[in-house]
Amino acid sequence: MATETEPMASEPTNPAAATGDPLVVLENVNKHFGPLHVLQDINLSVRTGEVVVVIGPSGSGKSTLCRTINRLEPIDSGTITVSGEVLPEEGKGLARLRSEVGMVFQSFNLFAHKTILENVMLGPIKVRKEKSAVVRERAMALLTRVGVANQADKYPAQLSGGQQQRVAIARALAMQPKVMLFDEPTSALDPEMINEVLDVMTSLAGDGMTMIVVTHEMGFARRAANRVVFMADGQIVEQNTPEEFFTNPQSERAQDFLSKILTH
Amino acid sequence: MALAESGNLAVGGVQYLWQEHNAFLDGLLGTVKLSLIAGILSTILGLIVAAMRVSPIPALRIAGTAWSGFFRNTPLTLVFLGTSVVLPIVGIRFAWADAIGLDTFFIFAVIALSTYTSCFVADAIRSGFNSVPVGQAEAARAVGMTFGQTLRLVVLPQALRTVLPPLASMYIAMIKNSAIAEFFNVGELTKFFDDSVRDHPEHLYAEFIAVALGYIVLTLLVSAAFNLAERKLAVTR
Numbered sequence: 001m002a003t004e005t006e007p008m009a010s011e012p013t014n015p016a017a018a019t020g021d022p023l024v025v026l027e028n029v030n031k032h033f034g035p036l037h038v039l040q041d042i043n044l045s046v047r048t049g050e051v052v053v054v055i056g057p058s059g060s061g062k063s064t065l066c067r068t069i070n071r072l073e074p075i076d077s078g079t080i081t082v083s084g085e086v087l088p089e090e091g092k093g094l095a096r097l098r099s100e101v102g103m104v105f106q107s108f109n110l111f112a113h114k115t116i117l118e119n120v121m122l123g124p125i126k127v128r129k130e131k132s133a134v135v136r137e138r139a140m141a142l143l144t145r146v147g148v149a150n151q152a153d154k155y156p157a158q159l160s161g162g163q164q165q166r167v168a169i170a171r172a173l174a175m176q177p178k179v180m181l182f183d184e185p186t187s188a189l190d191p192e193m194i195n196e197v198l199d200v201m202t203s204l205a206g207d208g209m210t211m212i213v214v215t216h217e218m219g220f221a222r223r224a225a226n227r228v229v230f231m232a233d234g235q236i237v238e239q240n241t242p243e244e245f246f247t248n249p250q251s252e253r254a255q256d257f258l259s260k261i262l263t264h
Numbered sequence: 265m266a267l268a269e270s271g272n273l274a275v276g277g278v279q280y281l282w283q284e285h286n287a288f289l290d291g292l293l294g295t296v297k298l299s300l301i302a303g304i305l306s307t308i309l310g311l312i313v314a315a316m317r318v319s320p321i322p323a324l325r326i327a328g329t330a331w332s333g334f335f336r337n338t339p340l341t342l343v344f345l346g347t348s349v350v351l352p353i354v355g356i357r358f359a360w361a362d363a364i365g366l367d368t369f370f371i372f373a374v375i376a377l378s379t380y381t382s383c384f385v386a387d388a389i390r391s392g393f394n395s396v397p398v399g400q401a402e403a404a405r406a407v408g409m410t411f412g413q414t415l416r417l418v419v420l421p422q423a424l425r426t427v428l429p430p431l432a433s434m435y436i437a438m439i440k441n442s443a444i445a446e447f448f449n450v451g452e453l454t455k456f457f458d459d460s461v462r463d464h465p466e467h468l469y470a471e472f473i474a475v476a477l478g479y480i481v482l483t484l485l486v487s488a489a490f491n492l493a494e495r496k497l498a499v500t501r
């Protein structure tokens with residue numbers, strides 16, 4: 001297995017050859033919202049340590065894909081496995097599996113009635129039943145890592161968007177997840193705050209965290225991703241290394257999409 | 265002359281009330297006991313029904329909705345009739361209650377009042393749940409919380425502030441509704457009123473004012489308690 005500490009993906013690599021064993025596997029996944037076929041026969045395998053960026057036009061099903069992986073959205077057919085385990089339907093098994101899949105939302109969704117520190121500690125204490133002292137230490141280390149340790153006793157509403165999103169990342173990391181899902185983590189942020197969040201994500205990728213990231217930040221994709229997955233109309237149309245995808249898109253849909261986001 | 269007469273009557277009324285103050289206090293205590301127990305039970309029941317109505321299990325959602333729909337659309341008097349008359353007919357008589365000195369009429373009244381009130385409590389709590397952004401519950405689920413933990417640790421605490429004002433009105437309405445228990449032979453404030461008026465119609469005004477004051481004091485106490493709670497919640501946020 002290749003070492004993870006090298007600067008990642010600056011040169012084209014074969015996506016199929018990237019890193020470890022399959023960690024998140026989607027097979028023939030279908031989902032409808034009423035008549036709308038949002039996910040159409042999705043097959044996707046993400047390996048341990050891999051960073052996958054999902055890109056595509058609005059409404060193509062990127063968020064839905066992300067949300068099915070921890071079953072915030074149930075699927076109609078197909079299977080999704082996380083480290084070999086099929087996602088349970090409901091109940092305690094599902095809750096346990098979810099706790100191993102970190103999720104970061106576009107709108108942060110920090111618990112509004114809890115302080116920053118409590119936000120990070122709540123999951124490990126209530127879900128994992130860990131000791132408060134142990135969790136506090138880990139939570140403070142994580143808050144330090146994302147650069148908001150000095151805000152620990154404030155409430156979410158008192159922080160800037162960028163700070164809140166970094167806390168949300170720390171909250172997810174506190175559960176020591178196997179994989180992290182990001183659904184447009186920077187698109188609700190003012191431009192000057194985008195980089196502070198992307199920097200945290202880049203360093204996370206550098207540490208070997210398995211990540212699935214819905215984003216249109218091409219700089220991040222080039223810097224941190226092993227693979228770009230392009231979605232349109234509920235299908236995975238194309239996937240490739242960031243370099244290949246951005247410089248030499250194969251499908252017409254991707255060419256069209258890239259020309260639009262590059263020219264504005 | 266007329267003035268002196270009404271003056272005499274007023275003095276007589278006060279004297280009468282003083283003489284009967286034990287019966288009055290018994291009635292007041294009956295209303296307090298009934299309201300307090302029914303208040304607690306309807307809150308617990310209302311919480312359960314509200315949770316059922318947002319639960320991921322369809323059968324529970326349907327049952328919760330049916331419960332709310334049934335009791336909201338049934339007159340309280342009918343609910344009282346249902347418990348005091350129908351329950352004994354189908355064999356639920358709380359025979360053990362007499363043995364420990366509890367009035368079975370009181371038990372039936374508690375059941376009627378708390379089931380009836382529970383659906384309004386459930387509605388208030390449910391609309392409180394809905395006032396909390398969905399992202400909060402999604403974040404809780406994403407962290408691995410169960411449905412119960414999500415409600416208890418994340419949604420309910422944030423819903424509380426929205427829920428308190430309608431809950432206060434509901435408990436006040438319940439205290440007043442408890443007067444119906446009188447028809448079912450439960451010793452409480454309205455029963456004191458009726459009994460007094462029957463035996464001493466000449467003191468109608470005094471009796472009326474005393475009983476009205478009794479209800480007003482109780483409802484004002486509930487308002488004050490809820491105002492205090494609201495202010496406490498506002499400070500801790």
Ligand SMILES: Nc1ncnc2c1ncn2[C@@H]1O[C@H](COP(=O)(O)OP(=O)(O)OP(=O)(O)O)[C@@H](O)[C@H]1O
Pocket residue numbers: 033036038056057058059060061062063064065
């Ligand atoms: N809960 C829902 N009920 C019905 N339709 C939905 C629901 N959620 C999403 N959709 C629809 O499904 C389609 C895919 O939505 P999704 O949010 O996955 O797209 P997306 O690729 O994330 O788009 P965006 O870039 O705008 O975030 C859209 O047409 C959307 O309107």
Ligand SMILES: [Mg+2]
Pocket residue numbers: 062063064183184
């Ligand atoms: Mg989206």
